[in-house]
Amino acid sequence: MAELTAPLADRRGEAPALVDEHGIVSFVELDQIVNRLISALSARGLEDHDVIALMCGNRAEFFEVTCAAAHARWVVVPVNWHWVADEVAYVLENSGARMLIVEEQFLDVVRAARTDPRTAGCSSWIVVGAATDGFESLEEVIASGSDEEPTPGGMGGPMFYTSGTTGFPKGVRSALCNTELPTAMLSLISGSFTAMLGLPADGVTFLNGPAYHSAQWVFSMFPLLSGSTVVMRHRFDPIETLRVIDQHRVTNTHLVPTQFIRLLRVDPETRAAFDGSSLESVFHGAAPCPQPVKREMLEWFGPVVHEYYGGTEGGFITVIRGHEWDDHPASVGRPVDIMELRVVDRDGKDCDAGTTGQIYFRNVMGSDFRYHGDDAKTASAHLDGWGTLGDVGHLDAEGYLYLSDRLIDMIISGGVNIYPAEIEGVLVSHPSVADAAVFGIPDDEMGEQVMAVVELCDGVSDSDAVRAELVAHCRVHLAGYKLPRRLEVTPSLPRTPTGKLTKRLLRDPFWEGRDRII
DSSP states (O other): OOHHHHHHHHTTTTTTTEEEETTTHHHHHHHHHHHHHHHHHTTTTOOOOOOEEEESSSSSSHHHHHHHHHEEEEEEEHHHHOHHHHHHHHHHHHHTEEEEEEEEEEEEEEHHHHHSSSTTTEEEEEEEESSTTEEHHHHHHHHHHSSSSOOOOOOEEOEEEEEOTSSSEEEEOOOOGGTTSOOHHHHHHHHHHHHHTTOTTTEEEEEEEEETTTTHHHHHHHHHHOOOOEEESSSHHHHHHHHHHTTOOOEEEEEEEHHHHHTTTHHHHHHHHHTTTTTTTEESSSSOHHHHHHHHHHHHHHHEEEEEEEEEEEEEEEEEOOOGGGGSSOOOOOOTEEEEEEETTTTTOOOOTTTTTTEEEEEOOOOOOOEETTTHHHHHHEEEEEESSEEEEEETTTTOOOEESSSSEEETTTTTTOOHHHHHHHHHHHHTTEEEEEEEEEEETTEEEEEEEEOOOOOOOOOHHHHHHHHHHHHSSOOOSSOOOOOEOOOOOOOOOTTBBBBBBHHHHHHHTTTTTO
């Protein structure tokens, strides 16, 4: 049987499982759809360990496909729907995707990607919408499947892509997409997660960030598999968020600091009308939260606002509860029960409490991560069996973690990770650019914004036309959120005699006078 959804159908019955802007799917219906999908996609040639690319917004079909894969030993690659055709084609090839399922609103990008030779290995193309020129309709695919409960298969799950320091996105293979495990393991993982964070088993989860992001996926998929209704919206709107929380009696949600800021800007009348008494937990992470913003949210929502530190590679590493924060402001908490932390210096030796170093983590259950097809990058992110996200910080005497910097060259804008190397690679591919440096500068709402400094080739003069051409070039190859918001030209970029770019000389002046440098 469908080990994950059949028990939920028995227990929750006609209760809503998925609520999106298009309708409601009950737990019974979810189980039926999962059965049909397993049957129908298998009939289209998917076998154990195969990869499905899923480019879909926050809607029921995203979870239906994911639940089917979870029973059939299939890996699902959630595709960022901001990406352009070049990025989609790269990930299809790199992941080895045999099938792509795309929502109709993103079809033009996928059509363009399909003409790229790199997508030749993808043999099945399905659209969430009406069938068209070589794309089957997902609705018709589901209808072609069998209602019968499938024979037990094995666990499947997501491989999330993170932008890479080498200029290309990297797939992160973790325990969630270990197709050698039994399906029951995902039930155990999701149940442990909801229990660890204190999420109600039969609550109401609100998804209001992109499900292709690992944190949003976990904070919606795991509660769903524990029996929670998942209410979702494709785009974040602060007033709509407050309305949905009260209307659906939402018990738990995940937000990022940029969303906090937009909520705090809602007009006083709307804020006063908001009840919010159903909320039991509001977790935030993915980016540093300014202390004044955190304090205002705690004053408004109360001690249900909790913070975590983690990442796609390591999952949830630390947590600080709302009632703890006043005693440990700026901390991201202590390790959760299944994680161990250490902070090491440049020689790889453990630092004393209060001493800053690189942060490493280890899961006591033995799970780890690797980068798909990149052993060197995997090795560089580990030290004696401990992994790192590339962050710098310190532990205090009580074991609370404080972040202070990043060793890796990363920008976090609106809770989204952006790696400069990818943008630099696109800039230097333009015939007018000799060299490029990309880094993050402060942005009061988004946390950081992307800035580029370029060195032009001999004979090319700086002009508004040249700058506009460079941005247009980036737009062809990069998703909109990666585009430089500021672009400056310099006679020469600062490099050491060995050729290393000293980006700090460019970046640091923008952060002077700030109480943070990330």
